[in-house]
Amino acid sequence: MSGRIYDVIIIGGGPAGLSAGIYASRERISTLLLEKGMCGGLLTVADLIENYPGFPNGIKGMDLVNKFKEQAKRFGTEIVELKEVKEIKPVDGNIMVKTDKEEYSSHALIAASGTIPRKLGIPGEKQYTGKGVSYCATCDGPLFKNKDIVVVGGGNAAVEEALFLTKFAGKIIFVHRRYELRAAKILQENLRRDKKIELLLNHKLISIAGDKTVNSVNVFDNHTKKQTKFEVSGVFIYAGFLPNSKFLEGIVEFDDSGYIKVDGKMQTQTPGIFAAGDICSKNVRQVTTACAEGTIAAMSVRDYLKKER
Secondary structure, eight states: OSSOEEEEEEEEESHHHHHHHHHHHHHTEEEEEEESSSTGGGGGGOSSSOTTOOTOOBHHHHHHHHHHHHHHHHHHHEEEEEEEEEEEEETTTTEEEESSSSEEEEEEEEOOOEEEEEEOOOOTTTTTTTTTESSHHHGGGGGTTEEEEEOOOOHHHHHHHHHHHTTOOOOOEEEOSSSSSSSSSSHHHHHOOOTTTEEETTTTEEEEEESSEEEEEEEEEETTTEEHHHEEEEEOOOOOOOOOOGGGGSSSOTTTTBBBBTTTTTTSSSSEEEEEEEEEEEEEOOOOHHHHHHHHHHHHHHHHHHHHH
């Protein structure tokens, strides 16, 4: 166990966590940020961010992450990547954070661990993950040059990734289970204009098949009740997300979907534990809101530490 007791430990290196690190470090609060993978969260798999203020022509997701990370480190945030938090435990007025490799301690904690992709749970999905089934177009899109693929979803992420995949794929079959897409109107317009994309509304993907890799899918028409087989080489799934909050079970209060409940100061019901970003129970999950909540959480930690001391 590390002998040092930090003022605050931030769990998660996405926009919320890095913003919290920037603001906490500027307050000269000793800050440790733990990230289970590499910093950036979902931003690292976004090809182009077009709605973050200050970049009128957009910015690559990884480029934006690197700017956040560089800024946090410049002010003094200690960033440790590739350490997944397994358990949180309040101990003697402090908070013990147990990772898969080491234990740390702090006076306060900010949970900013974001979300993980939701699985469809259909036959073939698990079997062919990494063998044609993907949840990241930026990561795997180049592997499907001139090949036919399926994209499943209806929100901004699904449409944005489908449009990105047109750079590589021969044809894209876009499957959504409802009659209307949820994505922003401008994205829907771009999707419908693209000749590489075949839009199947009120349809659902029911199975994935293949040999060593994916070679076909079965799609069900909710209206006609007919099933159609499509020969494809890849399946990209964007069925929403689940909160990455299991390590806080029994410590903070969740909503019915497992997201953390916070007040206007990003405070949970447990003293000293705050949360920010996509892991929180709320209606809007965007980079801008994550940054704002990280800022609020850091300022609330500052006030909490002053009060405790």
